[in-house]
Amino acid sequence: MQLLEQVQDGVRLSVSTPEEDVRAAATANDSLILEFEAFRDGRGFSLAAVLRGLGYRGRLIAAGKVLPDQARHLRRCGFDAVELSPGADPAPWRRMDQVFSAAYQPASGDDRLVWRQRHTNPDAALAARLNAQWGQAAAEDLLRAVLDPALERKAAVISSFGAEAAVLLHLISRVRPDLPVVFLETGQHFFQTLAYRRELTERLGLTDVRDIKPEAAALSKADPRGDLWRSAPDACCTIRKVQPLAQALAGFDTRITGRKRYQNSHRAALEPFEAADGVLTVNPLAAWSADQTETWLRDHQLPRHPLVEQGYPSIGCWPCTRAVETGENARDGRWAGQEKTECGIHERALAPAC
Amino acid sequence: MYRYDEFDAALVRERIAEFSDQVDRRSSGALTEDEFKPLRLMNGVYLQLHAYMLRVAVPYGVISSRQMRRLAHVARTYDKGYGHFTTRTNIQFNWPALQDLPAILSDLAEVEMHAIQTSGNCIRNVTTDVFAGVAADEIEDPRPWCEIVRQWSTIHPEFSFLPRKFKIAIVGAPKDRAAVRTHDVGLQIVRGEDGQTAFRVFVGGGQGRLPHIAQEIAPAVPGQSLLAYLTAILRAYNLLGRRDNIHKARIKILVAAIGIDAFRDEVERQFAILRQEDLRIPDEELARIQAYFTPPPFADLPATSPAYDAARRLNPEFARFTRSNLREHKQAGYGAVIVSLKPIGGVPGDITAAQMDVVADLAARFSFHEVRASYEQNLVLPHVRLEDVHAVWSRLREAGLATAxxxxxxxxxxxxxxxxxxxxNARSIPVAQALSHQLADAALLEKLGPVRINISGCINACGHHHVGHIGVLGVDRKGEEYYQITVGGSPDEQAALGEIVGRSLPAEEVAPAIARALDRYLEIRNDGELFIDTVRRLGADPFRTAIYELTDAAA
Amino acid sequence: MKLLTANRLNDGRVIYLGEADAAVEAIDAARILDADAAEAALTLAQSRPAVFVNPYLIEVEDRAPSGRDRLKERIRSVGPTVGHSLDFAARNETP
Incomplete structure (x- = not known):
């Protein structure tokens, strides 16, 4: 809304003017100044709303006794500008006008109506509701909440069958052992990972673990010798992980991951439920600590990935994973010596909802 | 119950930032007290006799265990360890400092609470039937509609500077348990001709100096058009309501002055020119909000509980409590327990922080984490298994919350x-306490049956004395407290204003006079006739005689 | 005679104009004002809106409120006559 520091010329009516007289004046003028005699006198807001409702396209200026705290009321009722009283400080006017990021009431030419925003991105609203209701709940309850048949979500689990994967898969086995579990068989895994995938699947009774492989044609074209990771690790991840995953997950609107806040700084603000790009992402273990994970694995006597004992706390493909030294973070062994911290499957489609 | 999504949460946070800015500008002198006052009032902040008072909204009276615990925290941390529930189902804190208010509001925002529009000349907290979702006679649960109206009315750009305050109540049953006809707008859910949800709309009710019972303005406004219709009513009122005299500024005066038919014409004219498509509630939004009010996961129980029946047989005190404070639930095997905030000789509506914690714990264990605040200034645990009622009662009793x-x-x-x-003008609490002591005998109380006594300390009628079966109004006679008594008021679907029986009485004579009126009722009632029905049958005269009997003899 | 009273901006508490133009909480510490001093006191309080909210004068006899609003002013000076604020300390729920 425009802040006018000079007295404006034009037809000037008190907000106490009867509605029909204001409407008549509007018909005859392409600009109207409505003068508030007291800031408590809210008739001016309704007069502006009536004129705008009738389709008046002229300029509406508020004048007289109005407070900066009424800036957004004026704007949303249809005023274009306010005539400031002499010497008034425009700073609070600007500040108060922008206090609210959205509104429950429609206003002409305004797209910040809460209803509309809610339903343009229904997953965001669902994620927010689930976070509010279940954000503090135990991981298993949180899974049950999102897998409630009433929500009609089509969900799949993404698992690396890595060092901590057994926790999420164990929870899945308790809630819905038939849920599809997507394992990216990149062709570059440690043989221990492949053995562990078989062992854990059998032990937990998971009935729908899917090995997702890169498309052979794409692979032979982009990485015929299987050493793309040396020259272009991002491209390697794209072809062996990101693209196959996108194909495997087509048709699913909900993805369940084992990501946790403590794993790296990019994940520090991770919410249990996130929405982006038409997909709901569920991170039941978001708030878990390393100790909690360790305790769970031990208490439930879950089989460990064979490489953990050898100093690999985070395990990906063999070329890009190394053991970490004491004092390093768990994921420091991933793409060590590079800027890279994520393979990409958790970045685009799975970016946290704003 | 409803839970905030990111938008609701953001708005409440932004409102606190706005209010903090206003507090800072008041402190620096950039805002005068006259300018600041309506802004603080719209955030529930009054300046009372001894301190600021903060009125926290409990939208349509629904409150979770977590929220109740947070209210206890606010009472302990920023106040003197208690709060006071009001007839608009809000809670008031009597001693917060101005500078603490942003912190208090932040603490409340964390549990999805706020104080927005609990005062000021704007649309106030929407109220409803305390037994919404519980009562068997309900056509439809009114709470989703309350939430829709709550959101629509929150920080409304057009209706934040009305001539005077504006109160809306919604009920979903033919039995009116929310006094809708004493509201500026009262809404009663009915079935429209198409079988869809519609609203019977009453307008122009209100208490205060010039009380009015609301009149019907529309028999069945379709649910989809509710917000457009409300907008038309508010717009007509905002443009035409009086602003020259605070006592004549409510919508009731406008409706009475031009007549309900002329006001209806005005509303329909506004309705016809406003852009209704913008205000039509999208189906998916209605469904989204309704989803929050699906019944809790009730157990499949038989209609009776042997353990409950046995406890009633063995313990007469418990049996009495269940007769007075347990209400039927539409779900077999459950009941709604009324937590009395009216201990004998206590302050009506007051609750200590420790008591709030007790209620929160009981709600968490026995009532799906849910508490309701009632029009009568009590609390309700809405969904208690019959077999748990005895345990609930025992704990309430220890905490002084089980007055039957x-x-x-x-x-x-x-x-x-x-x-x-x-x-x-006069004190209310000491009069309530004297009456409470006078009528304390449990057997007498039960013999008298339902009687509603309302006390207001001035003509603004916050104690709703006009619609009490017996009303007491404090007046100032040359610096002395006197009390005027009315008989025959009623807030329900047979809403009526009480009749003033005669000259006002000094404080110490009020309780004995009312006790005599109630004795007279016991003498003259027909079998099974309620107090209010006896008044309706015989008028105020027999009670007038009883009230002035001794005082006249003495004079 | 008169006293000047108001509520304090930062905590809303009842205050009186005391000696040396200080705001005091106890009515016993309030400065007794004759008619001329009362007008001056009102002007002074109105010029200090960051302390005195809604200042006004009350009538007193021997420091006890005596005008038409004497009951209200007595309650303002001593606090609520009933209720939970009284036994707050006794309940040991210190804020």
Whole structure:
């Protein structure tokens, strides 16, 4: 809304003017100044709303006794500008006008109506509701909440069958052992990972673990010798992980991951439920600590990935994973010596909802 | 119950930032007290006799265990360890400092609470039936509609500077348990001709100096058009309501002045020119909000509980409590327990922080984490298994919350009066306490049956004395407290204003006079006739005689 | 005679104009004002809106409120006559 520091010329009516007289004046003028005699006198807001409702396209200026705290009321009722009283400080006017990021009431030419925003991105609203209701709940309850048949979500689990994967898969086995579990068989895994995938699947009774492989044609074209990771690790991840995953997950609107806040700084603000790009992402273990994970694995006597004992706390493909030294973070062994911290499957489609 | 999504949460946070800015500008002198006052009022902040008062909204009276615990925290941390529930189902804190208010509001925002529009000349907290979602006679649960109206009315750009305050109540049953006809707008859910949800709309009710019972303006406004219709009513009122005299500024005066038919014409004219498509509630939004109010996961129980029946047989005190404070639930095997905030000789509506914690714990264990605040200034645990009622009662009893008097004569509705309120002419609480002691005998109470006594400390009528079966109004006679008594008021679907029986009485004569009126009722009632029905049958005269009997003899 | 009273901006508490133009909480510490001093006191309080909210004068006899609003002013000076604020300390729920 425009802040006018000079007295404006034009037809000037008190907000106490009867509605029909204001409407008549509007018909005859392409600009109207409505003068508030007291800031408590809210008739001016309704007069502006009536004129705008009738389709008046002229300029509406508020004048007289109005407070900066009424800036957004004026704007949303249809005023274009306010005539400031002499010497008034425009700073609070600007500040108060922008206090609210959205509104429950429609206003002409305004797209910040809460209803509309809610339903343009229904997953965001669902994620927010689930976070509010279940954000503090135990991981298993949180899974049950999102897998409630009433929500009609089509969900799949993404698992690396890595060092901590057994926790999420164990929870899945308790809630819905038939849920599809997507394992990216990149062709570059440690043989221990492949053995562990078989062992854990059998032990937990998971009935729908899917090995997702890169498309052979794409692979032979982009990485015929299987050493793309040396020259272009991002491209390697794209072809062996990101693209196959996108194909495997087509048709699913909900993805369940084992990501946790403590794993790296990019994940520090991770919410249990996130929405982006038409997909709901569920991170039941978001708030878990390393100790909690360790305790769970031990208490439930879950089989460990064979490489953990050898100093690999985070395990990906063999070329890009190394053991970490004491004092390093768990994921420091991933793409060590590079800027890279994520393979990409958790970045685009799975970016946290704003 | 409803939970905030990111938008609701953001708005409440932004409102706190706005209010903090206003507090800072008031402190620096950039805002005068005259300018600041309406802004703080719209955030529930009054300046009362002894301190600021913060009125926290409990939208349509629904409150979770977590929220109740947070209210206890606020009472302990920023106040003197208690709060006061009002007839608009809000809670008031009497002693917060201005500088603490942003912190208090932040603490509340964390549990999805706020104080927005609990005062000021704007649309106030929407109220409803305390037994919404519980009562068997309900056509439809009114709470989703309350939430829709709550959101639509929150920080409304057009209706934040009305001529005067504006109160809306919604009920979903033919039985009116929310006094809708005493509201500026009262809404009653009905079935429209197409079988869809519609609203019977009443307008122009209100209490205060010039009380009015609302009149019907529309028999069945379709649910989809509710917000457009409300907008038309508010717009007509905002443009035409009086602003020259605060006592004549409510919509009731406008409706009475031009007549309901002329006002209806005005509303329909506004309805016809406003852009209704913008205000039509999208189906998916209605469905989204309704989803929050699906019944909790009730157990499949038989209609009776042997353990409950046995406890009633063995313990007469418990049996009495269940007769007065347990209400039927539409789900077999469950009941709704009324938590009395009316201990004998206590302050009506007051609750200590420790008691709030007790109620929160009981709700968490026995009532799906849910508490309701009632029009009568009590609390309700809405979904208690019959077999758990005894355990609930025992704990309430230890905490002083199990007075067996719901809807009985000592279940007195009273405003804070001159002990706290800067508008009051006389004290309300001491009169309520004297009456409570006078009528304390449990057997007598039960014999009297349902009697509603309301006490207001001034003509603003926050104690709703006009619609009490017996009403007491404090007046100032040359610096002395006197009390005027009315008989025959009623807030329900047969809403009526009480009749003033005669000259006002000094404080010490009020309780004995009312006790005599109730004795007279016992003498003249027909079998099974309720107090209010006896008044309706015989008029105020027999009670007038009883009230002035001794005082006349003495004079 | 008169006293000047108001509520304090930062905490809303009842205050009186005391000696040396200080705001005091106890009515016993309030400065007794004759008619001329009362007008001057009102002007002074109105010029200090960051302390005195809604200042006004009350009538007193022997420091006890005596005008038409004497009951209200007595309650303002001593606090609520009933209720939970009284036994707050006794309940040991210190804020």
């Amino acid at each position: 008097n719901a809807d009985l004569a000592t279940d007195i509705i009273a405003c804070p009066g001159l002990d706290y309120c800067s508008l009051a």
